[in-house]
Amino acid sequence: MILSQPSSDQWWSSAVIYQIYPRSFKSTTDGVGDLPGITSKLPYLAGLGVDAVWISPFYTSPQKDHGYDVSDYRDVDPLFGTLEDATTLLARAKELGIKVIVDLVPNHTSDQHPWFQKALKAGPGSPERNLYWFRDGRGENGELPPTNWRSVFGGPAWTQVEDGQWYLHLFDSSQPDLNWENPLVREEFESILRFWLERGVAGFRVDVAHGLMKDPALPDWDHDWEMVSGLDDDSVPAPPMWDRDEVHDIYRDWRKIVDSYGGMMCAEAWVHDDERRSLYVRPDEFQQCFNFSFLASPWDRASLQEVIAQSYEVNNRVGAPTTWVFNNHDVVRLPSRMGLPVTGKGPNGIFPTDPQPDLELGSRRARAAQLLMLALPGSAYLYNGEELGLPEHTSLADEYRQDPNFRRTEGTEAGRDGCRIPLPWDSTLPGAGFSPTGETWLPQPDGWEEYAPDRQIVNPDSVHTMITTALKLRKEHGLGTAQIKDHTTEDALEYQVGDIRVITAFDRELPVPDGWQVLLSSQPVTDTIGPNTTCWLQKTES
Numbered sequence: 298m299i300l301s302q303p304s305s306d307q308w309w310s311s312a313v314i315y316q317i318y319p320r321s322f323k324s325t326t327d328g329v330g331d332l333p334g335i336t337s338k339l340p341y342l343a344g345l346g347v348d349a350v351w352i353s354p355f356y357t358s359p360q361k362d363h364g365y366d367v368s369d370y371r372d373v374d375p376l377f378g379t380l381e382d383a384t385t386l387l388a389r390a391k392e393l394g395i396k397v398i399v400d401l402v403p404n405h406t407s408d409q410h411p412w413f414q415k416a417l418k419a420g421p422g423s424p425e426r427n428l429y430w431f432r433d434g435r436g437e438n439g440e441l442p443p444t445n446w447r448s449v450f451g452g453p454a455w456t457q458v459e460d461g462q463w464y465l466h467l468f469d470s471s472q473p474d475l476n477w478e479n480p481l482v483r484e485e486f487e488s489i490l491r492f493w494l495e496r497g498v499a500g501f502r503v504d505v506a507h508g509l510m511k512d513p514a515l516p517d518w519d520h521d522w523e524m525v526s527g528l529d530d531d532s533v534p535a536p537p538m539w540d541r542d543e544v545h546d547i548y549r550d551w552r553k554i555v556d557s558y559g560g561m562m563c564a565e566a567w568v569h570d571d572e573r574r575s576l577y578v579r580p581d582e583f584q585q586c587f588n589f590s591f592l593a594s595p596w597d598r599a600s601l602q603e604v605i606a607q608s609y610e611v612n613n614r615v616g617a618p619t620t621w622v623f624n625n626h627d628v629v630r631l632p633s634r635m636g637l638p639v640t641g642k643g644p645n646g647i648f649p650t651d652p653q654p655d656l657e658l659g660s661r662r663a664r665a666a667q668l669l670m671l672a673l674p675g676s677a678y679l680y681n682g683e684e685l686g687l688p689e690h691t692s693l694a695d696e697y698r699q700d701p702n703f704r705r706t707e708g709t710e711a712g713r714d715g716c717r718i719p720l721p722w723d724s725t726l727p728g729a730g731f732s733p734t735g736e737t738w739l740p741q742p743d744g745w746e747e748y749a750p751d752r753q754i755v756n757p758d759s760v761h762t763m764i765t766t767a768l769k770l771r772k773e774h775g776l777g778t779a780q781i782k783d784h785t786t787e788d789a790l791e792y793q794v795g796d797i798r799v800i801t802a803f804d805r806e807l808p809v810p811d812g813w814q815v816l817l818s819s820q821p822v823t824d825t826i827g828p829n830t831t832c833w834l835q836k837t838e839s
């Protein structure tokens with residue numbers, strides 16, 4: 298069956314985009330990653346073969362949610378450097394032919410943003426309060442929150458201020474939600490888009506793109522909307538705060554601005570299903586929307602086959618390429634997730650006291666999953682350290698945890714610190730070369746230096762070598778824009794992508810088909826493809 302992929306000559310439609318989580322990528326000072334650290338590693342990323350980077354927020358921020366709480370959208374936090382450092386980074390990336398996508402956080406600001414500070418002072422009923430969602434409480438004296446909504450990070454989604462009113466925050470209390478009904482909010486973000494486009498960014502990854510509009514009647518809603526996966530239950534009424542149809546008008550306006558600079562936008566949208574996701578990539582909205590169904594798929598043939606087929610089908614309907622992703626700064630790293638008894642989206646962090654992943658099995662599956670992903674037409678995202686096969690830190694002591702999710706769930710969820718450990722760069726240096734002093738803002742687990750690039754680049758069997766080779770072959774064979782045919786059988790996932798045959802074996806061994814030779818594989822393959830292995834094959838020359 299031809300799954301077909303709409304071909305597009307736009308760079309982003311088949312790009313491999315590398316996500317940088319700035320505080321964990323590379324530090325040039327004191328153990329927190331920074332912009333000069335990113336600039337210094339751009340040649341490494343060029344060597345890896347990525348087309349673009351997406352940099353998580355580096356703007357001025359009290360860092361309550363590590364930058365996803367922005368207090369000045371037009372400046373760089375001193376922790377990460379200066380605006381000049383950003384300019385230098387953009388210039389160096391351009392020289393190396395790497396595009397730069399920045400993160401835009403429009404659903405909420407920091408509570409330290411001047412708008413929110415003014416709103417607190419201005420008092421109930423003021424135009425300043427109308428930039429956010431301030432409401433009187435319920436109960437006899439307004440002592441109860443205005444609705445029963447819950448924060449994604451745990452606890453109530455409302456916090457009371459001194460004069461008795463409450464404000465809405467779908468995340469931490471330090472992240473008040475903006476009121477997108479207010480034209481001033483819209484104007485401000487259009488100006489922020491222009492500010493960064495003028496500086497030469499190639500586009501934006503838009504944070505919580507599904508959250509901006511709320512039902513102004515603020516009805517109660519008794520459910521939790523899960524990070525990444527939304528809510529998989531058809532019987533639940535549509536949420537009054539997530540994935541509302543009105544959000545799309547905002548993106549139609551943005552698209553016009555972004556188009557005028559030749560830029561692109563990628564939506565982070567946790568939605569109920571693939572159909573809803575495809576609405577974000579209609580021709581006049583986003584160019585990309587992360588395929589979280591793929592990320593959340595269990596490691597089994599039938600589920601992955603269905604997700605892949607369905608992704609092409611719904612995106613084909615709106616003429617958009619797909620956007621594959623397995624990792625980001627919000628989920629347990631792939632080799633660990635794939636080593637759990639139940640694979641899929643995984644838990645929200647793993648405690649040392651939890652059942653531990655089988656890392657040998659997980660790493661084998663992760664390599665197979667990565668080779669599968671990189672063969673699929675469309676765009677693909679890699680998360681920093683994914684090219685090193687980094688696992689989750691699952692032995693982190695609670696005293697080090699910084700994710701608001703850990704605090705707001707009163708320690709019942711470990712949170713996302715375990716996938717944000719400072720990267721190893723040099724196995725011979727303290728802190729595996731993360732910073733000049735050896736300091737790291739979160740402790741690295743034992744043995745972290747073994748994953749460092751200096752060890753991997755010289756090792757033909759390393760994850761780094763596999764990914765570099767895959768990216769090179771992907772380009773040479775035009776896989777990102779090729780036609781794809783599904784030949785899956787009971788035994789294995791099998792696709793013909795352009796001139797490459799891609800086979801992923803799960804629980805059984807398969808012979809290498811006659812007339813085909815191995816071009817690249819996630820495990821050594823001679824005559825048979827072992828379990829949990831992906832193989833790229835090419836016709837033998839006759």
Ligand code: BGC
Pocket residue numbers: 362365366402468504505565626627
């Ligand atoms: C980001 C998270 C962040 C949240 C609130 C997201 O979806 O990816 O890291 O905590 O938005 O901004």
